[in-house]
Amino acid sequence: MTDPTASLGRELDALYAGVCKAIADPKRLHIIAALREGELSVGDLCDVLDISQSNTSQHLAVLRERGVVIRRREGTSVYYSLSSTKVLAALDLLREFAAEQRATAAVEPTTPSRRLDGVFLG
Numbered sequence: 261m262t263d264p265t266a267s268l269g270r271e272l273d274a275l276y277a278g279v280c281k282a283i284a285d286p287k288r289l290h291i292i293a294a295l296r297e298g299e300l301s302v303g304d305l306c307d308v309l310d311i312s313q314s315n316t317s318q319h320l321a322v323l324r325e326r327g328v329v330i331r332r333r334e335g336t337s338v339y340y341s342l343s344s345t346k347v348l349a350a351l352d353l354l355r356e357f358a359a360e361q362r363a364t365a366a367v368e369p370t371t372p373s374r375r376l377d378g379v380f381l382g
Contacts, residue, residue, distance in 0.1 A: 282326035
C-alpha cells in the first residue's frame with residue numbers, strides 16, 4: 261500500500277527542486293532583486309540587467325513557469341512582479357547562509373569532511 265504522505269512529500273520535493281533550479285542563475289537572481297521594490301516592465305528589466313529583451317524574456321519564462329513571478333499585460337507592454345513576498349524571504353535566508361559560508365571559508369581551510377546538519381557537503 262502506498263503512503264499518501266510519502267507521495268505528497270516526493271511531489272513537494274520535486275516542486276521545491278524545480279523552484280531551486282529556476283532561481284539558481286545569477287541573471288534570474290538579479291531579476292528577482294530588481295522586482296523586490298515592485299512591478300517592472302520587460303523593457304525596464306532589460307535596462308536594469310543590461311541584457312537583450314530575448315534573453316530577459318527567456319529568464320522570465322523560467323521564473324514564471326515555476327511560479328516565482330507573475331505577468332500582467334497592459335496594451336502592448338508586459339509587466340512582471342514577484343508572486344509572493346515569501347520568495348524574497350527565502351532568498352534573504354539563502355543569502356545569509358551563503359555569507360556565513362563565505363566567512364567560514366575565509367577563516368577555516370576547506371576540508372572534505374564539512375558537514376551541515378549531518379549532511380555531507382563535499
